Amino acid sequence: MxxxxxxxxQLIQERLSRTIETRTAWYAEVQRLLQxxxxxxxxxxxxxxxTAHLVHDMGGRVSAFIDNSAARWGATSEGIxxxxxxxxxxxxxxLVFIGVGMSGAAxxxxxxxxNVHRVLDxxxxxxxxxxxxxxxxxxxxxxxxxxxCFDILADDASRDVLLxxxxxxxxxxxxxxxQNYYGDICRSDQYFQNDLIHFTENSVLVDCGAYTGDTMQDxxxxxxxxxxxxxxxxxxxxxxELQNNMNDARGGGTGELIAYNCGVGERNEQIYYDDVVSxxxxxxxxxxxxxxxxxxxxxxxAVSFIKMDIEGAEMGALRGAEELxxxxxxxxxxxxxxxxxxxxxxxxxxxSLVPEYRLYLRHHTPVFCETVCYAVI
Numbered sequence: 001m002x003x004x005x006x007x008x009x010q011l012i013q014e015r016l017s018r019t020i021e022t023r024t025a026w027y028a029e030v031q032r033l034l035q036x037x038x039x040x041x042x043x044x045x046x047x048x049x050x051t052a053h054l055v056h057d058m059g060g061r062v063s064a065f066i067d068n069s070a071a072r073w074g075a076t077s078e079g080i081x082x083x084x085x086x087x088x089x090x091x092x093x094x095l096v097f098i099g100v101g102m103s104g105a106a107x108x109x110x111x112x113x114x115n116v117h118r119v120l121d122x123x124x125x126x127x128x129x130x131x132x133x134x135x136x137x138x139x140x141x142x143x144x145x146x147x148x149c150f151d152i153l154a155d156d157a158s159r160d161v162l163l164x165x166x167x168x169x170x171x172x173x174x175x176x177x178x179q180n181y182y183g184d185i186c187r188s189d190q191y192f193q194n195d196l197i198h199f200t201e202n203s204v205l206v207d208c209g210a211y212t213g214d215t216m217q218d219x220x221x222x223x224x225x226x227x228x229x230x231x232x233x234x235x236x237x238x239x240x241e242l243q244n245n246m247n248d249a250r251g252g253g254t255g256e257l258i259a260y261n262c263g264v265g266e267r268n269e270q271i272y273y274d275d276v277v278s279x280x281x282x283x284x285x286x287x288x289x290x291x292x293x294x295x296x297x298x299x300x301x302a303v304s305f306i307k308m309d310i311e312g313a314e315m316g317a318l319r320g321a322e323e324l325x326x327x328x329x330x331x332x333x334x335x336x337x338x339x340x341x342x343x344x345x346x347x348x349x350x351x352s353l354v355p356e357y358r359l360y361l362r363h364h365t366p367v368f369c370e371t372v373c374y375a376v377i
Contacts, residue, residue, distance in 0.1 A: 051099030
C-alpha cells in the first residue's frame with residue numbers, strides 16, 4: 001500500500017502542472033485545426049454522434065461519417081453523410097476523428113494501414129474535459145487528498161486502480177498507447193461484482209442514470225433476486241424507451257419495476273438539460289426537466305443498493321442522499337470517472353458519511369471510462 005501511495009504522490013507533485021499546461025496547449029492547437037478545416041468522424045453510433053456535437057461546439061464542421069458497415073454507407077445522420085473507408089482513401093491528407101468506444105485502437109490501426117496519419121481520438125478529448133476541476137489545484141494539496149484516499153481503500157486492487165487512473169491522466173501522450181494503463185486493471189461485471197455485492201428477495205435497487213434500461217436488463221439476465229427496482233432517467237427520450245423495456249420485462253416472475261422521468265441531485269429543483277444520446281447533462285438552456293433529492297423522494301423505501309452513472313453529477317446526488325445513506329447504509333456502486341477529483345473525493349465523502357463502509361475501486365473498460373467506487377458494509 002505504501003509503495004502505491006508514494007508513487008501516486010510523487011507523480012502528482014512532479015507532473016500535475018506540466019500535464020495541465022501540455023493538455024491545454026494541445027487542446028488549443030486541435031481547436032485551431034478543427035476551425036480551419038473539415039473533419040471526418042469514424043463511427044456512426046452513440047460515440048460518433050457525441051463526437052459530432054463536440055466538433056460543432058468547438059467551431060468545426062464534419063464532412064462525413066465513416067463506418068466499416070456497408071449497411072450505413074450513403075445514409076445520413078443529423079444531416080451528415082456516411083461514407084466507406086474506401087471513399088476516405090480518395091481524400092487528400094484527411095483529418096479523422098475516431099468516435100467509437102472499445103474498438104478505437106483497432107480503428108487507429110486500420111487508418112494507419114490506409115496511410116491516414118492525422119488522427120484524433122475521443123478519449124484524448126474526454127480526458128481534457130476533466131481538467132477544469134483541478135486546473136487551479138496545488139499539487140501538494142491534491143497529493144495529500146489522494147494519499148488519504150489510498151489509506152481508506154479496502155484492498156490493493158483498489159489502490160492499483162487509483163494509481164493507474166492517475167497515471168493515465170498525468171502521463172499525457174495523445175493516442176491509443178495510453179490504453180496500456182488500463183488493461184491490467186480491467187474487470188467484467190460492472191455494478192454486479194459477486195465478491196462485493198449480494199442481492200436477496202428483499203433487495204430494493206436504485207438505478208440513477210438508468211438510460212434505456214441497459215443496467216436493468218443486465219441485472220435481470222443474471223436472474224438475481226430482488227423486491228423492487230427503481231430507475232431514474234432525466235432524458236424524456238430515454239425514459240420512454242426505459243418504460244417500454246420495463247413493460248417487456250414485467251410478468252416474468254421479476255420483482256416490481258418502477259421508473260421516474262427525473263434526475264437526482266443535491267436539491268429538489270426544476271432545471272434545463274442537453275439531451276445528447278446517452279449523456280444528458282444539466283445546462284443553462286435546453287429541455288425542461290426535474291431533479292429530486294433522494295433522501296426526500298425515497299424516504300419510505302428500504303433501499304439496499306444504489307448505482308449512479310449521471311455524467312459528473314454524482315457528488316451532488318450523494319449529498320442529496322446523505323440522510324438516506326446514513327440511515328439505510330445501502331451498498332453503493334458510484335461512477336467516479338467523470339472528473340479527476342471524483343476518483344478520490346467521492347470515496348472520501350462516502351467514508352465521511354459511513355466510516356464502516358469498506359471501499360473498493362474497480363475499472364471495467366480498456367479505456368479511461370467506467371471506473372466505479374463500491375461501498376459495502
